[in-house]
Amino acid sequence: GAVVSQHPSWVICKSGTSVKIECRSLDFQATTMFWYRQFPKQSLMLMATSNEGSKATYEQGVEKDKFLINHASLTLSTLTVTSAHPEDSSFYICSARVSSGNTIYFGEGSWLTVV
Amino acid sequence: QKEVEQDPGPLSVPEGAIVSLNCTYSNSAFQYFMWYRQYSRKGPELLMYTYSSGNKEDGRFTAQVDKSSKYISLFIRDSQPSDSATYLCAMSTINTDKLIFGTGTRLQVFP
Numbered sequence: 001g002a003v004v005s006q007h008p009s010w011v012i013c014k015s016g017t018s019v020k021i022e023c024r025s026l027d028f029q030a031t032t033m034f035w036y037r038q039f040p041k042q043s044l045m046l047m048a049t050s051n052e053g054s055k056a057t058y059e060q061g062v063e064k065d066k067f068l069i070n071h072a073s074l075t076l077s078t079l080t081v082t083s084a085h086p087e088d089s090s091f092y093i094c095s096a097r098v099s100s101g102n103t104i105y106f107g108e109g110s111w112l113t114v115v
Numbered sequence: 116q117k118e119v120e121q122d123p124g125p126l127s128v129p130e131g132a133i134v135s136l137n138c139t140y141s142n143s144a145f146q147y148f149m150w151y152r153q154y155s156r157k158g159p160e161l162l163m164y165t166y167s168s169g170n171k172e173d174g175r176f177t178a179q180v181d182k183s184s185k186y187i188s189l190f191i192r193d194s195q196p197s198d199s200a201t202y203l204c205a206m207s208t209i210n211t212d213k214l215i216f217g218t219g220t221r222l223q224v225f226p
Contacts, residue, residue: 006158032212042160043203043218047185093158097212102147104214109158 003027004096006107012113013084021110025093031095033077034104035069038091050077062098074099084114118142121204121217130226133147134191138204141185145206145215148180150189153201153219162202163189194224 003026013019023033031052036044048064050056050071058064066088068080077096081088093109121138128134137151146167151159163178165171165187171178175191175200187206201219 004158014188034214043216046213049212056211091156095159095214102207103161103164104149104212105161106151106158111156 004030004094004105004107006094006110008110009108010111011113012070013112014085015085015114016078017111019084020078020114021094023077023079023093023096023097023107026052027107028096029074030073030097031099032097032099034095035067035077035079036093036095037043038109044093047079054108073087081112086110086114087115088112116141118202118215119206119217122203122220123218125221125223127223127225128194128222130194130196130201132143132194133199133225134194136189136191136204136220136222138187138206139185140187140206140215142206142208142215143182143185144208147180147207148187148208149205149214150176150178151203152198153203155200159203168224170187191222194222196226198222198223199224 005024045060046104048056048058050069051100052094056069095106097104119140121191122156138211150163153159168182175192183194201221203219204217
């Protein structure tokens with residue numbers, strides 16, 4: 001299947017700092033990418049949908065100024081958690097929709113721990 | 116009522132058993148149905164993708180969609196301990212990219 005790469009796989013940061021997570025589609029172009037967060041033993045919660053070259057669409061309750069999303073190219077989207085706090089500690093997962101179809105592939109996820 | 120309902124389990128079966136995983140949904144506009152497998156601390160992996168009703172088979176996995184009953188299933192034949200994971204159903208309508216997920220069913224296959 002198609003490969004979606006996330007980096008870093010895990011990161012520990014101090015409270016108040018910002019962290020950037022990258023999501024890359026390695027072998028296909030993705031006009032649309034999605035960002036999720038997942039708490040332990042819970043399902044994925046969609047945070048935002050990003051389309052290449054335009055502003056992201058955030059789900060209700062997600063602070064767009066805190067979770068900055070940039071989708072600068074057809075193969076790269078980034079999520080920046082700004083002024084991170086311990087409650088932002090979570091598993092963040094991106095997915096990408098193949099431009100030529102409807103299949104959506106997920107990255108391996110990024111564990112964020114804010115101390 | 117949630118749009119997609121899925122029993123969280125855990126479902127524990129012996130190796131070699133046939134596993135049946137199910138989801139029900141309420142939105143009749145859903146047309147795309149997917150099953151993902153998620154190992155602990157990893158991202159979801161696409162297992163099966165089905166458009167509209169019918170069956171689809173891939174190796175030991177069979178996906179079924181019954182739109183009249185708003186019910187989808189994933190069958191795993193000859194289950195293996197390596198199948199132990201959380202299985203998430205997901206679906207979307209024809210005019211949106213957004214996936215609506217079930218809560219996931221945790222499957223344990225013991226030797």
